[in-house]
Amino acid sequence: MRNETTKWSSIPDLVRWAAERYADTEAVVDGRTRISYAELGARVERAAAACIAANVGVGDRVAVWAPNSLDWMVAALGAVSAGGVLVPLNTRFKGAEAADVLRRSGARLLFVTGTFLGTSYVASLRRAAGEGRGGSVPLPGLPDLEQVVVLSEDAPPDFSTWKDFLAGGEGAGETEVRARSAELDTTCLSDIIFTSGTTGRPKGAMITHGQTLRAYETWADLAGLRASDRYLIVNPFFHTFGYKAGVIACLMRGATMIPQPVFNVDTALANIAAERVSVLPGPPTLHQSLLDHPARDAHDLSALRLVVTGAAVVPLRLVERLRGELGVGTVLTAYGLSEASGIVTMCRRDDPAPVIASTSGRAIPGTEVKVTDANGAPVGVGEPGEVLVRGFNVMRGYYEDEPATAAVMTSDGWLRTGDVGVLDEAGNLRITDRLKDMFIVGGFNAYPAEIEQLLGLHPDVADVAVIGVPDARLGEVGRAYVVRRAGALTTSADLIAWARREMANYKVPRLVEFVGELPRNASGKVVKGELRAGR
Structure with a gap:
């Protein structure tokens, strides 16, 4: 049965189609190995x-x-x-x-x-x-x-x-x-x-051939992926961002795939220059490290034309730096999760810079997104709540785990993502946090991702993560783990004083600890459980 929204009935159908349509095009460059489609x-x-x-x-x-x-x-x-x-x-x-x-x-x-x-x-x-x-x-x-x-x-x-x-x-x-x-x-x-x-x-989120094909044909269309593109796939293949937005999308467009087994900024810079890489999706930390590398100017990065990024926090300055310093023509932000085939919202290429910099875009075609309160009622524009999604991309359930499936799926087909977000008048989504990461300071809901984004504006902060910790007077307060920029001498007292000028008092971290790096998983997400265990 062929899905009427795609050219292919299954992933093997796509592989054979690509092998015939792009037969002589270079498909994969893996070290010294180069093979055609x-x-x-x-x-x-x-x-x-x-x-x-x-x-x-x-x-x-x-x-x-x-x-x-x-x-x-x-x-x-x-x-x-x-x-x-x-x-x-x-x-x-x-x-x-x-x-x-x-x-x-x-x-x-x-x-x-x-x-x-x-x-x-x-x-x-x-x-x-x-x-x-x-x-x-x-x-x-x-x-x-x-x-x-x-x-x-x-x-x-x-x-x-x-x-x-x-x-x-x-x-x-x-x-x-x-x-x-x-x-x-x-x-x-x-x-x-x-x-x-x-x-x-x-x-284990169960996804079908049809969901995968439709979702990543949409991704390739919205991103503007081309047959002439050379795509450095740093995102791990075990994640949808690497396998589906990488391999599956490239098969659809005949782009050249250059897999990189682990992210190393020096290797990435060398690959981008030597292979004339034009497409580089990845988490914000990946692009930040490229921008900040002291030897960046020694590499020719001029072929780079498309960057797609997304996370709970995308620093507001990152989009403009990619455009201004690297000359990247298209920078897009997106949001997804495994339970929704890896893609829920995405910016469009003609969106204005402020939308791309501050949101994850709008629901992809064929899907709906809403934001609700604790009782499941929709909240107003600009109000935070849990993000729910419904559409072709939502998983068939968790493998052999009906209780876990029932906990996230509503009777009318909505997937509860567990993410906190805000919708603007145009339907653009801004993810502000995970529900489980929220903490309460003296009766006020504090969202770590929002605080992290604000702290990230400090010129001496290279990376930051915030968690809630017990406090005898306020119940909980924020503790910030901060990676300083090279050569910075900012102290915890300096940063707390700066934060008091820039954000509401209940959001201000009471504790700041400087670290060499934050614990991240292979998808680029901060593993806050490790921070909590070490507090």
């Missing part, structure tokens, strides 16, 4: 054949635990082309966390990197799930997991190498692969994206 399509088909030979059926979960790379793309797209449901695992997970998601998702096949950032993922997983004992499964603690494929040339005896796994599919021909893909339609699950877990145990 035709070559990418052939590799994905070979991986799909291997998955079929490994008994992956329609609806079976297939996990990938690896950093951004060509092999990640081929393994993931191959699994999905064989009818599998992709379960990307966070590269920051420890072995026990990865094993928990593998167990709860019932994954039958896992693709895992060898060593990454000095850590053996294989050893970490074996410690968490038990050593193989020659039985029917490689890891006793994961009885559903039938095969583990290591994306390298070496693998332990109970696991397979990537080369050997691919060789196992040589008996499955193109006809069999295409017949399997033809069983899929827009209603079939394409992936289960587990939430980051920054506010609790990760939950």
Whole structure:
């Protein structure tokens, strides 16, 4: 069944279409490896054949635990082309966390990197799930997991190498692969994206092929992604921002993908210059670090034309700096979450600079957004409340977790995001915080993201996070963790005094601690649980 709003009936349909339409266009640059779209399509088909030979059926979960790379793309797209449901695992997970998601998702096949950032993922997983004992499964603690494929040339005896796994599919021909893909339609699950877990145990949001295709064709249209673009994908593939706004969107437009396994500002600057990168989505901290790098002017960044960013806090100065200092023609902000296919609102390219700088734009076509009070009643324009979204992009629910699904889905189809936001007269959304992060100072609701945005205006503040801490007199007060700009000498007393002049008294942090960096997950979000644990 083909979705009437897209050209494709499924993700494998998109992969084959891209391989034919953009056959000779450079598809992926991964280190010294450069392949065309035709070559990418052939590799994905070979991986799909291997998955079929490994008994992956329609609806079976297939996990990938690896950093951004060509092999990640081929393994993931191959699994999905064989009818599998992709379960990307966070590269920051420890072995026990990865094993928990593998167990709860019932994954039958896992693709895992060898060593990454000095850590053996294989050893970490074996410690968490038990050593193989020659039985029917490689890891006793994961009885559903039938095969583990290591994306390298070496693998332990109970696991397979990537080369050997691919060789196992040589008996499955193109006809069999295409017949399997033809069983899929827009209603079939394409992936289960587990939430980051920054506010609790990760939950798996179920998204279909049709939702993915429609959402990221919309993203590509609104962003203005082109066939001539060269896209540095720093956002991790285990997150929708990396996999879907990256790989899926590029397949739709024939853009060249340049995966970067981990964000390093020096590597990013070198890649942008050497590969003439024109598109660089990412969290605000990524772009801030590029702007502030002392060797920035030594790199030719003139090809960069499109930046898409978004987070609870987007510094107001960042948009103008990207435009003014780097000459980026299009800077857009957006907002999304895994439970809504990764995209809810987005600015339009003709929006005025103040809208792009201070909001996350308007609801994408085919969706609705509203802001409500604690009782579910809509609030007025400019009033804060919980953001709710309804439309084609809303997940089918959390995988095998009906209570958690019921807690966020209303009877009439609205998804409660848990984010606090404000709508303006034109429907532009400004996210101000997470409901769970709000604290109450002497009876007043204090929203950390709002306070962080204000503190970020101080010329000596490079990065900041605020949490609520107990206070005998006021109940709770703000504690700010601040990263100073290089060479700055501002003291906590200086910053508190400045804050008293710039914001209402109840918002002013009573405590300021200077740190070298803030704890962030691989998606760029501050892990406030670590700050609370250390308070």
